[in-house]
Amino acid sequence: MTAVQDQPATVDAPASVEVQRAFPPPWLRRVGSWFLSLYAGLGLLYLFVPIAVIVAFSFNAEDSTYNIEWDGFTFDNWADPFAEQGLVDALVLSLKIAAIATAAAVVLGGLVALALTRYRFQGSGFVNLFLVLPLTTPEIVLGASLASLFIARTYPSPVPDSRGFDAVLIAHIMFCVSFVSLTVKARLRGFDWTLEDAAMDLGAGPVRTFLKVTFPLMIPGILAAALLSFALSLDDFIITLFNAGDQTTFPIYIYGAAQRAIPPQIQVLSSMILFASVAILVTGTLIGRRREAAATR
Amino acid sequence: MADDTVIGIEKVSKRFGGFVAVHEADFAIARGKFFSMLGPSGCGKTTTLRMIAGFEQTTSGRITLEGKDVSRVPPYKRNVNTVFQHYALFPHMSVFDNVAFGPRSRRTGREEVSKRVRELLDVVRLSQFAERKPGQLSGGQQQRVALARALVNYPSALLLDEPLGALDLKLRQAMQLELKRIQREVGITFVYVTHDQEEALTMSDRIAVMNEGHVEQIASPEEIYDKPASVFVAGFIGVANLLRVTVDSVNGEQATVKFPDDTRVSASSAGASFAIGSPATLMLRPERIRLSMTEPSTKGARLGASVAQLTFQGPLVRTELRTSDGSEIVAHIGPDDDLPALRPNDQVWLTWDEDAARLLPIADERLGGEAREIEEIGQVHFARSDA
Numbered sequence: 001m002t003a004v005q006d007q008p009a010t011v012d013a014p015a016s017v018e019v020q021r022a023f024p025p026p027w028l029r030r031v032g033s034w035f036l037s038l039y040a041g042l043g044l045l046y047l048f049v050p051i052a053v054i055v056a057f058s059f060n061a062e063d064s065t066y067n068i069e070w071d072g073f074t075f076d077n078w079a080d081p082f083a084e085q086g087l088v089d090a091l092v093l094s095l096k097i098a099a100i101a102t103a104a105a106v107v108l109g110g111l112v113a114l115a116l117t118r119y120r121f122q123g124s125g126f127v128n129l130f131l132v133l134p135l136t137t138p139e140i141v142l143g144a145s146l147a148s149l150f151i152a153r154t155y156p157s158p159v160p161d162s163r164g165f166d167a168v169l170i171a172h173i174m175f176c177v178s179f180v181s182l183t184v185k186a187r188l189r190g191f192d193w194t195l196e197d198a199a200m201d202l203g204a205g206p207v208r209t210f211l212k213v214t215f216p217l218m219i220p221g222i223l224a225a226a227l228l229s230f231a232l233s234l235d236d237f238i239i240t241l242f243n244a245g246d247q248t249t250f251p252i253y254i255y256g257a258a259q260r261a262i263p264p265q266i267q268v269l270s271s272m273i274l275f276a277s278v279a280i281l282v283t284g285t286l287i288g289r290r291r292e293a294a295a296t297r
Numbered sequence: 298m299a300d301d302t303v304i305g306i307e308k309v310s311k312r313f314g315g316f317v318a319v320h321e322a323d324f325a326i327a328r329g330k331f332f333s334m335l336g337p338s339g340c341g342k343t344t345t346l347r348m349i350a351g352f353e354q355t356t357s358g359r360i361t362l363e364g365k366d367v368s369r370v371p372p373y374k375r376n377v378n379t380v381f382q383h384y385a386l387f388p389h390m391s392v393f394d395n396v397a398f399g400p401r402s403r404r405t406g407r408e409e410v411s412k413r414v415r416e417l418l419d420v421v422r423l424s425q426f427a428e429r430k431p432g433q434l435s436g437g438q439q440q441r442v443a444l445a446r447a448l449v450n451y452p453s454a455l456l457l458d459e460p461l462g463a464l465d466l467k468l469r470q471a472m473q474l475e476l477k478r479i480q481r482e483v484g485i486t487f488v489y490v491t492h493d494q495e496e497a498l499t500m501s502d503r504i505a506v507m508n509e510g511h512v513e514q515i516a517s518p519e520e521i522y523d524k525p526a527s528v529f530v531a532g533f534i535g536v537a538n539l540l541r542v543t544v545d546s547v548n549g550e551q552a553t554v555k556f557p558d559d560t561r562v563s564a565s566s567a568g569a570s571f572a573i574g575s576p577a578t579l580m581l582r583p584e585r586i587r588l589s590m591t592e593p594s595t596k597g598a599r600l601g602a603s604v605a606q607l608t609f610q611g612p613l614v615r616t617e618l619r620t621s622d623g624s625e626i627v628a629h630i631g632p633d634d635d636l637p638a639l640r641p642n643d644q645v646w647l648t649w650d651e652d653a654a655r656l657l658p659i660a661d662e663r664l665g666g667e668a669r670e671i672e673e674i675g676q677v678h679f680a681r682s683d684a
Contacts, residue, residue: 195387197352197379201350202398203399213387
């Protein structure tokens with residue numbers, strides 16, 4: 001009798017496990033995974049449709065002044081991407097600003113990141129706060145206050161208004177420094193500082209230690225930060241508009257053009273920038289993968 | 298100081314804020330020796346090593362290297378090299394470039410660099426891995442690269458900071474022998490930091506046992522084990538019975554002590570002075586204790602006890618005993634000890650040779666509960682920015 005009474009207890013346990021496994025039932029799980037795919041697909045569609053439209057309309061044989069109706073497929077726009085002189089000038093200006101701003105921001109922001117991760121010093125908390133400030137302040141506020149700064153500067157100076165190329169550059173360097181230092185800082189978080197001890201221990205002075213050990217290991221973080229800040233500078237509109245003065249950057253040109261007519265070259269150049277970014281991204285990923293494979297071989 | 302001194306530690310203290318990590322360490326390390334600093338984490342051994350390397354500055358006292366004061370010399374101008382706990386190999390350089398980093402930093406000619414690197418990779422038996430990156434090597438191989446990299450500059454002394462801590466037991470034991478072999482082969486002074494007493498006993502010519510910033514004893518492994526200078530050393534190295542006794546009489550290096558139940562035994566009191574009537578600690582190694590069922594007929598030390606617990610541990614049986622006053626004693630019984638099977642609560646007699654019992658000053662509470670803090674300071678990197 002006792003043996004029989006013991007039985008249910010031992011049988012019960014696997015049964016309850018069975019019940020847990022039975023939920024959700026297979027059909028519901030199938031529906032769930034189908035729904036998840038649909039949901040994810042819609043999400044991707046939402047992200048990519050605008051980009052696809054830009055690329056598609058770069059091939060549009062446009063009739064109207066506004067390049068918004070599909071009038072037939074053509075390669076003409078791509079054959080002559082630099083037809084609009086104003087657009088090309090604006091793009092060159094933007095690339096120039098982005099290049100200088102990135103170079104300056106990488107040096108300044110990289111050093112800030114190094115100082116903040118390497119040492120604890122009085123006021124490092126404040127520096128951290130100041131770094132985040134340009135990212136959290138609405139661009140419109142930043143742009144407007146910078147504009148008033150650059151106009152206000154005219155009082156002692158003979159120039160009536162100091163907005164223009166230099167002002168845009170200064171503004172871009174300012175917010176790029178924030179992005180660079182935060183990106184590099186995140187990459188440096190796991191850095192093994194005993195490597196520096198090891199280099200010094202082996203007879204390398206501070207300069208050689210930095211050039212041969214610290215800096216080479218920072219390069220991936222710096223590259224990521226440089227790409228980010230280049231992209232941010234290239235497409236910044238609000239802050240730039242406030243401070244550009246008589247300068248016309250790529251975003252400002254497009255904004256202006258959209259008021260009157262949209263030449264298909266805008267889509268062509270935009271697509272080019274898009275493809276260039278994708279190419280950089282893919283190369284970066286491939287190099288990273290090959291390195292990883294080499295490291296674990 | 299003798300001519301064969303490579304590193305001199307002269308009344309060196311190190312404070313981090315209000316905390317004393319090392320207190321007036323004062324000793325010399327002889328040329329060509331395998332010297333270990335042994336102690337629990339936070340005893341100041343790593344801090345001492347980092348001061349020798351130059352990563353930390355002394356708060357007071359001075360450090361000499363080959364007779365010259367290097368207390369304020371930066372690490373890259375000191376002719377000592379370090380093997381770090383987690384190797385600190387440069388991940389972006391090949392094994393060859395890692396090892397070549399030292400001589401290249403010292404502007405050695407290209408051919409000389411290549412010759413020396415090959416030679417050292419030969420010593421650590423890694424010649425065929427010269428072109429690999431550290432990430433492609435096993436832990437033991439990385440360890441050997443770190444060793445070659447630190448030895449390639451022909452330093453006056455090699456500093457090793459718990460270098461085997463990250464390896465598993467089997468590999469650790471193999472590397473212990475390997476380290477000893479390499480040390481003999483290159484003849485360079487090794488200064489080895491470890492918390493593993495077995496490791497220190499296996500490899501060292503001399504051991505400095507440290508506790509809470511103080512050097513408790515510096516001696517050969519045999520002496521440290523057989524003649525510990527303090528209760529801490531006795532308890533930290535191997536297993537020791539530490540019994541509370543009262544000093545009854547002292548005669549030269551021999552003392553007679555009294556247990557609470559008035560049993561008197563004699564013990565060696567060499568190396569310390571004891572006041573008659575004062576409390577002291579009697580140390581007995583478990584393997585020096587013999588057990589018998591009947592009261593021994595011979596003269597000499599004896600103590601009655603009852604068996605509390607027996608644990609079979611392969612080569613020996615660990616026997617826990619309780620004396621009439623309640624103190625616990627552990628004895629190790631080997632297979633050759635001719636004893637009838639013991640059972641808990643059996644009454645037995647303990648005897649030991651006169652030289653097996655050592656009298657030690659009772660432990661003093663020097664620094665109290667601060668020991669735990671050093672561990673953090675020793676390992677956290679921004680200690681330097683405080684300095």
